[in-house]
Amino acid sequence: MSFSPQAPLSLVVGYSGGLDSTVLLHLMHRMQQRLPQLFSLSAIHVHHGLQPAAEAFKSQAIAFCDQLSLPLQVMHVAIPEAEIGRLGLEAAARRYRYQAFAKCLPPAAVLLLAHHRDDLIETALLQWIRGAGLEGLSAMTRLSSAEIEGRMITRWRPLLDHSRQALLDYAQSEGLRWVEDPSNADRSLARNRIRHEVMPILRSIREGADSAMSRSISHLQTARDLLELVTDQALEQSRLPGGMLNVELLFMQDEALAARIIRGWLKHHGAPTPPTRRLTEFLRQLREAREPFAQMDLSEPGSAEIWRVVRERGHLRIAR
Incomplete structure (x- = not known):
């Protein structure tokens, strides 16, 4: 797996301790080792405390950043029950996570997120069955900006062209360790049903369905x-x-x-x-x-x- 960023001065990885962000942080660290003059690199871990594995994710983030000798900020976030009830758990966690990122990102820094091609397709399908318009169907882009907590935050997703399987293969070949999110196996969540039930059917109907759907989303983004x-x-x-x-x-x-x-x-x-x-x-x-x-x-x-x-x-x- 490889990619060639046109990197800015300060890159900050949103690091959960899971597979995807572990691969992203490892790749960026390897690149910085080769090109130390090109950019600085650090990580932010947001601790929601919403699941029993939260402490394991935090420990993994601290240990891996220590192993790579990278600066790490750990942000503890308390999400009110009313917000979870109003927005849903996933949406509330995402909102408060981005707010935490915005509060501690250095000026002019770019936030790196570990979304991959599977995330892109799952998000588009979720938006589709919700009746979303063009913005919703094409919301996840490689490079984007948004105003959060009164400041403009630039978000970069370098892995968006790569499948989750490619990330898993890379992590195993490099001997990386990560924490598995137990909620990924919860079939009551719509995203997981798409991942484990819908996508296998689509792949059986058409070979290369993932690449084709990714291209369609790219066309929507252009439009x-x-x-x-x-x-x-x-x-x-x-x-x-x-x-x-x-x-x-x-x-x-x-x-x-x-x-x-x-x-x-x-x-x-x-x-x-x-x-x-x-x-x-x-x-x-x-x-x-x-x-x-x-x-x-x-x-x-x-x-x-x-x-x-x-x-x-x-x-x-x-x-x-």
């Missing part, structure tokens, strides 16, 4: 990038001073593009984005309304912060 470019250009044309939107220019666009413009506008201002059905209904009301005033609630029921989109005469503004 999404092009659509984002068109949306950004249309949004720029519709802007008014003070962060408002020109309603007349908005209505000159196709309904689907108008919805994307509003989503991009809300995202730019850090506002929550409404479900597609609610946004479509709001656009219909705006087009048909005789009165110059209309509004749409953005906040979830019970939310501490109240967000609204308000139409006043010829413009839209965000109200809190």
Whole structure:
């Protein structure tokens, strides 16, 4: 297995202690040994304490980083039960993990994640059966940026073209040790059912199904990038001073593009984005309304912060 990164100055691996991130950290350490002047390397381990194996993962992270003589930060995170109930265990753990990464990443550092091709396909299938749109189906990209905890975080997934089997073969050939996540065998989790039940069937139907599905996701990502470019250009044309939107220019666009413009506008201002059905209904009301005033609630029921989109005469503004 090999890859050739165009690496920045500071690379930080999100290290769980499992197979995938152990392989990633080992590969990056080997590369840094060969090219020490190219980048610095360190690791972050987030301790959720959500499963009995949490201490074993932490011990593995400490031991392996000691073995490689790499700096390691261990972040202890407590996830409120209410958040787990609202988001689900996997989503809540992911959100708090990224928040922990954002708090301790050095300035201008790039966060390396160990997602591989199997993760890419499983995520796309999960999004598909949830009825996700283009963004959801193509969400996992090799290089991406996101605002987390008030700062822009660059995420790099160097292993996205490689299968889990390739990672396992590499780890065994190098004599690496890691901790197996016991939840990976839990068939009550949708991702595991896709991994252990759905994917074997798809592979039996068509040889090379993994590579073909990965290519399809890449095509979706290209289409999404092009659509984002068109949306950004249309949004720029519709802007008014003070962060408002020109309603007349908005209505000159196709309904689907108008919805994307509003989503991009809300995202730019850090506002929550409404479900597609609610946004479509709001656009219909705006087009048909005789009165110059209309509004749409953005906040979830019970939310501490109240967000609204308000139409006043010829413009839209965000109200809190």
